Amino acid sequence: MSRFLHQADLDPKLSRRGFLKGCAIAAAALGLCDEMVPKIVEAATSPKRPPVVWLHFQECTGCTESLLRASHPDVARLILDLISLDYHETLMAGAGKQVEEVLDETIKKYDGKFLCVVEGAIPTKDGGIYCKIGGKTALEIIKEVAPKSAAIIAIGTCASFGGVQAAKPNPTGAVGVRDIIKDKPIINVPGCPPNPISFLGTVLHYLTFKRFPTTDQLGRPLFAYGRRIHDHCERRPHFDEGRFVERFGDEGHRKGYCLYKVGCKGPETFSNCPAVRFNDVDVWPVSVGHGCIGCTEPNFWDTMSPFYKRLPGIKLPFGNGIVEGADEVGEKVLGVAAAAVAVHAAVGIGKRLIKGGAKEGE
Numbered sequence: 001m002s003r004f005l006h007q008a009d010l011d012p013k014l015s016r017r018g019f020l021k022g023c024a025i026a027a028a029a030l031g032l033c034d035e036m037v038p039k040i041v042e043a044a045t046s047p048k049r050p051p052v053v054w055l056h057f058q059e060c061t062g063c064t065e066s067l068l069r070a071s072h073p074d075v076a077r078l079i080l081d082l083i084s085l086d087y088h089e090t091l092m093a094g095a096g097k098q099v100e101e102v103l104d105e106t107i108k109k110y111d112g113k114f115l116c117v118v119e120g121a122i123p124t125k126d127g128g129i130y131c132k133i134g135g136k137t138a139l140e141i142i143k144e145v146a147p148k149s150a151a152i153i154a155i156g157t158c159a160s161f162g163g164v165q166a167a168k169p170n171p172t173g174a175v176g177v178r179d180i181i182k183d184k185p186i187i188n189v190p191g192c193p194p195n196p197i198s199f200l201g202t203v204l205h206y207l208t209f210k211r212f213p214t215t216d217q218l219g220r221p222l223f224a225y226g227r228r229i230h231d232h233c234e235r236r237p238h239f240d241e242g243r244f245v246e247r248f249g250d251e252g253h254r255k256g257y258c259l260y261k262v263g264c265k266g267p268e269t270f271s272n273c274p275a276v277r278f279n280d281v282d283v284w285p286v287s288v289g290h291g292c293i294g295c296t297e298p299n300f301w302d303t304m305s306p307f308y309k310r311l312p313g314i315k316l317p318f319g320n321g322i323v324e325g326a327d328e329v330g331e332k333v334l335g336v337a338a339a340a341v342a343v344h345a346a347v348g349i350g351k352r353l354i355k356g357g358a359k360e361g362e
């Protein structure tokens with residue numbers, strides 16, 4: 001780890017057991033079989049750690065915070081042990097000219113070899129003046145650093161798609177890295193913030209196979225973003241059977257019913273949250289009673305809001321078996337996802353009818 005880092009919040013040493021556990025968690029998240037764990041361990045223990053330059057632009061630093069405050073300290077520690085973090089503005093003890101020199105030195109010394117991690121969006125309006133570090137705009141910095149990097153990981157929804165600052169009317173013209181840099185391998189690990197395991201898995205895959213994992217059309221690794229939340233949510237049986245929370249705090253909420261009608265965007269959101277969960281205590285937003293707000297999706301501040309209104313255009317089974325027509329709430333157009341959800345809902349109604357639980361038209 002770089003001499004510039006504060007180390008107080010991290011365990012001084014990662015035990016062998018903790019190390020192997022971290023590798024096993026990442027291998028499982030990557031969908032790799034047990035036989036692959038030794039290969040991952042070998043890559044992770046290579047003395048040749050890739051130098052990493054970690055840039056911060058328009059964001060809240062939640063991505064770094066969640067990574068380092070991971071209640072699973074081994075995961076945070078493993079990430080920092082895997083890479084040689086040569087430049088990271090939040091973690092560096094130094095400041096000003098001294099660290100700017102470190103950045104210059106690092107990108108020259110490791111020209112074409114370092115991994116660039118970008119956290120935060122890049123403002124493009126008015127010459128990019130809305131985010132400046134050391135007298136340079138974020139736009140200038142990314143254009144200077146990216147061409148010298150081997151590959152880029154955009155961590156968080158801001159660096160991936162623009163995030164909160166790109167919300168309408170996007171006053172600073174904020175965009176994600178892929179909108180600026182076109183000729184480097186770039187992978188998006190969105191989420192506001194993303195799950196540390198998704199980032200760890202991406203890094204481990206890169207170290208082990210010398211390339212990024214397969215992605216979807218939005219540049220997100222399929223191992224973490226290949227499934228819709230709605231399709232592996234533990235409340236899904238309630239959706240299918242038409243049991244919904246109508247208001248926060250009502251009986252249905254206390255019983256753990258589906259949160260769709262109080263705004264859950266799980267049917268339109270791709271992420272591993274229900275499977276990987278957070279904070280090492282086996283929870284995720286929906287499990288603790290709050291709908292998913294779609295934080296891994298592009299423009300979710302616009303397309304997924306109002307956050308407490310249901311997605312429009314979906315036919316739903318009510319508790320009494322009546323099928324309600326499409327609502328016009330928010331501005332999201334659901335397309336294929338809506339059709340898929342409607343089919344599931346219809347199946348649920350069908351089951352209820354077959355069971356004789358409700359009469360048609362009731």
Ligand code: FSX
Nearest residue numbers: 059062063156157158192
């Ligand atoms: Fe964005 Fe990350 Fe949301 Fe915050 O840095 S993804 S605002 S959690 O912290 O970039």
Ligand code: SF4
Nearest residue numbers: 233236258259264266
């Ligand atoms: Fe789970 Fe949300 Fe889908 Fe309901 S709508 S099943 S709470 S993901």
Ligand code: F3S
Nearest residue numbers: 271273292293294295
């Ligand atoms: Fe984000 Fe939804 Fe997961 S809000 S953290 S994608 S449950």
